[in-house]
Amino acid sequence: MRSLWLVFSLAGYIFAGGIAAQTTPKARVARIEPKALSVHPFTGQRGATFVMAVRGNGLREATGVFLDDSPLKLTIEGTEAEPPSESTAKSKVPFDLVRLRVETAPDVAPGRYLFRLVTPHGVSNALPLHITEYPIASEPKGAHETPEAAVAVDKFPVVFNGGIFRRGESDYYAFHAAAGQMVTFEAISGLPSIGGPGGNARGFDPSLSVYEPSGSWFDPKRLNRIAFNDEPLWVSGRLTDAHLVHKFEKTGRYLLRVEAFSGQGGPDYSYHLKILPGIAPQDVEPAAGDWNERGFQRRLSADRLNELAARGGKPRNKKSVETYRAAAVPAAEAGAFKLPGTLEGSLGQPGEAHRARFQLDGPQDIAIEVETPATAPPLFNPVVRLLDTAGQEVATNVFVGVGDCSGEMSKSLQAKTIIPLRDAGGYTVEIRDTTSDLAEPGFRYRVQVRPQIPHVGQISIDVDHVNLVPGDAQMVRVIFDREEDYRGAIAVTAESLPPGVQASAGADFEPDKDPPRFPGKRERYTARTERTVVVFTADADAAPTAHPWIARLAVRPIVDGKPGEILETKQIPMMVVAKP
């Protein structure tokens, strides 16, 4: 079991003396699954000690904070019931507030740290706590919806902890900038929207606007917008946090406005606003390291064949993939490359098509993978076609299908296409943008053409944490993709379970789905997805756990009767909780 920081704070009980009586088992009426909705503030400076409040359900009796391998110290200062407000009055579940003291060492690395609350009802979901190297300030109490009431920003870099705690609220920040000065503004939501970790359509999607108080003929105090940012997409995988870099033309006083898209607001609408001199990149959470088989921005490395072989339970003894350049020339003049090969280039001119040729000596099942290292779809949409010597299209990464609902033909670009090539001979790979009008240096592509290697693709385990009442069971689904005709098995092992908890193989009901009416060649563009089920069962006499255990699920391929490397592990905080 990996080390973990588990801090219990009896102070919480002491502080909330009145609450203590409610925490006796007799007083409990019904078990409420602990759910942490938001935390405010959620950002602190390293080396500092500060207090933050977690809002959620079933948290009143929180006894401790669970941190996974974190150099932070969090203790409960107190818990209380949130008074009903306009926005929460209709809720059937009461809301609780848990105040946490956060102590950070000066050498803590900036970044996001996940924490959970522990209650007698179980462990909660995780919330992120951001640690930054920059000075922290808090949005002062009161409204800051007018320039006169703007929060003064005396210097930057600085990170403000703020909130849009009611609908229609917006916060102004006033600052000075010099002519020619470049400043980066970034608003990060504490309630992730689509694209963020755990995000959904209900999240807080912040937007930023910079104003100058230059007035107008009508109103000498009018604020005039000079810059604006709100990402134009609600698409899975894209952050909705706002990032704005602006170069100021004149020296003077400016105002920054933070608001939620279309004016939402509420007690969970917490944000941090980062103001930094110069150009700073967007603060994007590092990729979790999960295997991403079909995303345009995964890295197609020279060692790709070995990576795939390992996922197929085979030894890593494949050769490296060579890199070549395709060029904007007719097919007959296109340069040659050998399989496996990676084509690199950039579509700099509208309507430009890059080509390269390869020779196939005999039938071979190949895979074509596309990576967009810089600009990604929907801004750069690379169409890759495989043409035979007569110029006829043999395959493409455009998946043509017919929508289940509309019956309309639909097309989508795919980052991976597999094709069984049966004819030996010359083939041309052609790469161009979907549009005929758009091009820019950022339209960079990497196209890897290689033999197919059966392997296990993406794996997902659909659980965040498990709270088990003695005698109960909970299913966890392990969903995995069979790529490139992988016919082996997978093995899922469960380790480090709490005493009295068993893991067993299971199967759940999966309703039949009507096949798409005109599916097209789905097998070229989509993996075969299967799932298996692990059932966690707490014995009827299992003792409640005082703290979460980190159970572990590991997934590995089984080929020819031999297990391969572990492909995926999932650490699952797990508790056995007393019956209500």
Add this chain to the structure above:
Amino acid sequence: MRSFFALLLVSGAAWADPRLVSLKTVPAEATLTGAGATQQFLAIATYTDGSERDVTVESEWKVSDPALAAIAGPARLAAIADGSLTFTAAITGKRAHSAVRIQNSHTARPFNFSRDIGAILTKRGCNGAACHGGVKGAGGLKLSANALYPKDDYEWIVKGGEYQVLTNEVKGDRIPRVNLERPEKSLLLLKPTMMTPHGGGERFEKDSEDYRTILEWVKSGAPYGIEAGANEPVLTSLEVYPPVAVMPVGGARRLLVTARFSDSHTEDFTHQVLYATNNADVATVSADGVAGAKRLGETAILIRAAGQVASAGVGVIGPPIPNYPDVPRWNLIDEPVFSKLEKFRIIPSEVSGDNEFLRRVCLDLTGTPPPPERARQFAASKDPRKREKVVDALIASPEFVDYWTFRFSDIFRVAIFANGLTPKWSQKYWEWIRWSIETNRPYDEIARERLSAQGYGPASRHFLPYNQIGPPADVMAEEVRVFFGRRLDCAQCHNHPYENWSQDQFWGMAAFFSRLFKMGTVVFDHPTNMELGSKDVNGKIELVHPRTKAAVRPALLDGSRFNPIADSNPRKELARWMTSHPYFAEAAVNRIWGQFFGRGIVDPVDDFRSTNPATHPELLAALAKDFRDSGYDLRHLMKTIAMSRTYQLTNRANATNREDLTNYSRSLPRPLDAEVLLDAVVAVTGVPETFATAVTEGSAVGQAPAGTRAINLKDPDMYFSRFLELYGRPNRGAIPERGDKPNLGQALHMLAGASYVDRLSAKDSRLARLLESGASDAKIIEEFYLAALGRVPAQEETLELQRILAKRGDREAGLREFAWALISSREFAENH
């Protein structure tokens, strides 16, 4: 000044008995070619008061050589033999001559179905939209509107059968409408003469000239005759004299219609066309082209010949005005406007006062009434260039950007409803419009980008209603309406019944959008060298003509075909052609003009058609040219309009222009649009509006930031407003047409709605602040007048209001009622 006009007008002696000064004949020269050729002449007299009258009927006409030509009707000459002669008109001692040459008088013109039979069908109204020229035809017979497609007409008449709208298949048995064995029993003769029952009534008499023509044609075997084209000249246009007939009530004027052919020769068509008036209350027109004036006003006479439509304006004018004032012209707008007014005997109103001008120009350029302090400053300024300076200041203001972003968001339809399922796209599209206005992008550039947008760019978002590409026909029709001001929609299913737009033209244009497709959220034009489908899924990306079922290739409205190039965007070519076509600039200036005057030079602003002519064609042409020359600069165009004397005229009518609603002789009041009105209420009361999202349940519930103006709402679907719905905010599901009709809901809202009542009693309202400052009644009255109406109250208004307030007793309640009355008044709710 007004009393001076009144004096002039009541002084009957001033225009009594104008004397005839000169006489002219029209045409002054004529050539009659071929057997049976005729020519209608007019005699036009000019009088001492400068007026012209048609004296064709009253004049005595003589032919210099009766062996060459005969008089076939009033002032109508018929050729007999080749030669030259003089045709003379005489009246009260004045004479005028026309030189006439007759040639080939014994050579009959070869028969041509379109020219000879199509002309009769047109002139007699048989192929009108309400009869056989309608979508499905009538009584089983379908004719092309205006004989636009003579070959089709010939087939339906000679071969028979019933037309079907969506297919070329013939319905029912084919029974010819001509009877070659017994020609006089042809349905084509029996029906229009009512010898058998005919739903369309009698169109011509038995033995009339038209009857005989048709009968002879059937007797000769009903041939199609020669085809207009390479060897046979084609009728290309109709010209009408006078283009605008001006006459007093009770007056009459004959129209002379000249047909121009493709070989440049002309013929008199006065008696071969169908005349119709657009407004019979103003002017009537007889079957042979004599317009009669009924009451003061202006209308158009529509003239139809086979395949062609033209119109003539008719102005029914008041009594002559001696010593018509010399009205200064300030810029290119004023000359065509004031010249026409003089011709129509209308004296333009005086130039507006400073307060009137300022409120109007502020509302028109920025949708924002002037603040009281600015109104005071403007009125007090002695700067002779203050109007130009304020126009410049307004055009450079951020409120200008706000307002014209709002206006173009209407025209370009920024809406969640219409632009897909995500409001993010609407916002992106809105930001693109705002940026275009803010940076004053040339309008042709904006249009090109919108028309040809690809990828995930903001301008491409409007191609994705419901996240699906709209049908090519709908997409094209909208673009043509927005950028050409023309409505082609009717031609989608059939040839346009009122215009010369054919179904083929419609689908040719639609084909430019036929390869428009989407990949996820990305808009692109499917390459021509690739099928829509693949080896996996069948699919063809070709646009099929609904009648012929043939694949349609892109073709411009002018008929020129376009061969798409592989891997190119065909809409780029369309956009280039559209933005360089004269229609583009005309439609743009007309749309903007409509915003400033409440009506377009062509009105509705996006309904250009030959049957809806411009009131001021020269003005339209001049503005369009200036717009082109300026590089399609919208701000330049708006400044030109705002700096014209025409725009700056007062709304106060004089005795000559009280009835005038179309000639810009004064400023006409226009209701403020819902958003502008609400913002004005907010500005006057000093209490901001709260805009909550239309979604009322769940976490998507939001609210626009405090102080957001209605014109700055990015999307009408996103924020609900009872006020805005009541006052006609459109949802932009289609190109908005804002109504200006008041309704009961508005009245009730004024009486009891929060927008009016609650605001006036709000703690931090303008009234509350004034009361707290200890302002006097007079001061409060003046402040509200300036804020609401842009003017100070007249002394009698102040005194009367003070009297009412004193009588009311409760001062605060009385002032609230006064403020309510002010913002409920028409003067406030209109721009004038």
